[in-house]
Each structure stands twice: as C-alpha cells, then as structure tokens.
Amino acid sequence: MKRLAITTVFLLISLVSFSQSKFRAGIYVEGSQFFPEGTSVKKNGFSTGGGAYASYPIGKLFSASLGVGYRYKTNKTAFEIPDESNPTTGYAYKTVEETYPQHYLVVPLKVKFTPVQKFFIEGGIETSWLLNYDYVNEKPEFNGLLGAGYHLTQKLDASLCYIRGFKDQGMGNKNDYGQIYKNRMLTLTFSYSVFGK
Numbered sequence: 001m002k003r004l005a006i007t008t009v010f011l012l013i014s015l016v017s018f019s020q021s022k023f024r025a026g027i028y029v030e031g032s033q034f035f036p037e038g039t040s041v042k043k044n045g046f047s048t049g050g051g052a053y054a055s056y057p058i059g060k061l062f063s064a065s066l067g068v069g070y071r072y073k074t075n076k077t078a079f080e081i082p083d084e085s086n087p088t089t090g091y092a093y094k095t096v097e098e099t100y101p102q103h104y105l106v107v108p109l110k111v112k113f114t115p116v117q118k119f120f121i122e123g124g125i126e127t128s129w130l131l132n133y134d135y136v137n138e139k140p141e142f143n144g145l146l147g148a149g150y151h152l153t154q155k156l157d158a159s160l161c162y163i164r165g166f167k168d169q170g171m172g173n174k175n176d177y178g179q180i181y182k183n184r185m186l187t188l189t190f191s192y193s194v195f196g197k
Contacts (some may be wrong), residue, residue: 007092012070024196025054026155030189034073038168038181043097044073047185049106063112071128078178100171100179103132108145118151122159130171135178137170143183155193163187 032047051069058064076097085092110124126143130136144166149159165183172178 012196022196023054023056024063024193025052026191026193026195027076028067028069028189028191029053030069030071030187032073032185032187034075035109035184035186036075038077038179043076045073047071047073047187049104051106053108053191055112061103061114063114065108065110067106067108067110069106069108071106073102073104074183075100086141088188097180102130102171105129105131110145113122118149120151120157120159121148122161123147126132126163130169133171133178135171137180138165138167141169141183142166145157147187149189150179157193158192160191161187161189 007074027050028142029050030048034045034047036045049069050070051067053065053067055063055065076099078095078097080093081096083092085152104163106128108124108126108127110122112122114120123144123146128141129139129142143163145161145163147159147161149157152158163185165181168180168182170178170180
C-alpha cells in the first residue's frame with residue numbers, strides 16, 4: 001500500500017511538472033447511488049467520497065486526467081440461516097440482513113472530450129483497492145466509467161457518470177458470510193480547479 005501511494009503521488013507530480021502552465025489540478029467530491037448486481041444483495045446503498053486530480057489537454061478538444069481519492073460505500077445483503085428459535089418445523093429458516101461498509105482507495109484515469117464550450121463527455125477506468133476486509137476477491141478492482149458534464153464556472157465542473165465493474169467482487173471476514181456482487185453506481189461529481197483554468 002505504501003508503494004502504491006508513493007507511485008500515485010509521483011505520477012501526479014510528474015504530470016504537473018510536465019504540463020507547466022497548461023495543466024489543471026484540483027479537488028473533487030462525489031456522491032453515488034450504489035446498486036450492486038448480485039443474487040444475495042437485498043438493498044441498494046449509497047457512496048460518497050473525494051480526492052485530488054491533475055489534468056492535461058491533448059489537442060483542443062481532449063484532455064486526460066489522473067486522480068487519487070477515498071470512497072465509502074455501503075449496502076445490505078440478505079441470507080437464509082437455520083431458525084433455531086423454532087425447532088418444531090424441522091428445517092426452518094429465517095432471513096437475516098447484514099450491512100457491508102466498504103472503504104476504498106480509488107485511482108481514476110479519465111479522458112474528457114469537449115465538443116462545445118461548456119459541455120463535455122468523459123470516459124475511463126478506475127482502479128480501486130478495498131481496504132477493510134480480510135478476504136477480497138478482486139484486489140485491485142477495475143471499473144469502467146462513462147458520463148457527461150458541464151462547466152458551471154471557469155473553475156467548477158459538474159458531471160454525472162455510470163460506473164460498472166468488469167468482474168464480480170467478493171468480500172468477507174472470518175466470522176461472517178460475506179457477499180459477492182458486480183459493482184454498479186450512478187455518480188454525481190463536483191470538481192474544483194485549484195491550479196489552472
């Protein structure tokens with residue numbers, strides 16, 4: 001994890017140094033509707049987070065950005081377990097729900113296309129690491145993203161993106177059932193440029 005953090009910081013510094021006056025660097029916050037796809041998933045959840053980014057223009061209409069941030073997700077999963085409180089029925093079962101808080105380190109790599117002055121389309125790949133479970137199926141986890149946004153001001157952008165995992169993610173600890181799902185999120189992001197325009 002320490003090596004990952006050092007590598008990410010180095011990439012951001014390199015991008016800033018290379019781009020000189022053309023780069024943009026700033027911060028972002030996000031909020032999401034988290035609706036995982038899986039047979040055991042009982043309820044949708046939510047997600048929130050934030051981080052920092054740096055971007056560099058590629059020609060007149062395109063730009064590339066690299067970020068690093070923290071994301072918190074949570075949802076509930078349902079399980080059928082033996083109902084020991086009602087032994088008269090033999091093989092009785094009851095449904096229980098368990099909440100799964102998830103803490104992620106996220107590194108998004110995006111390409112933005114700006115066909116007109118205010119409107120843009122963006123797509124890319126997120127690489128993320130789930131930090132708070134003993135057993136994790138995909139580490140790192142890869143998500144694709146596609147969305148659109150609008151330049152609210154010279155420094156403030158808003159975007160809405162659909163994020164979907166490439167593979168099923170599984171997680172759990174030693175004394176629980178765990179869950180398996182495919183990540184799906186609809187994310188609203190606000191980004192503010194601290195350096196550059």
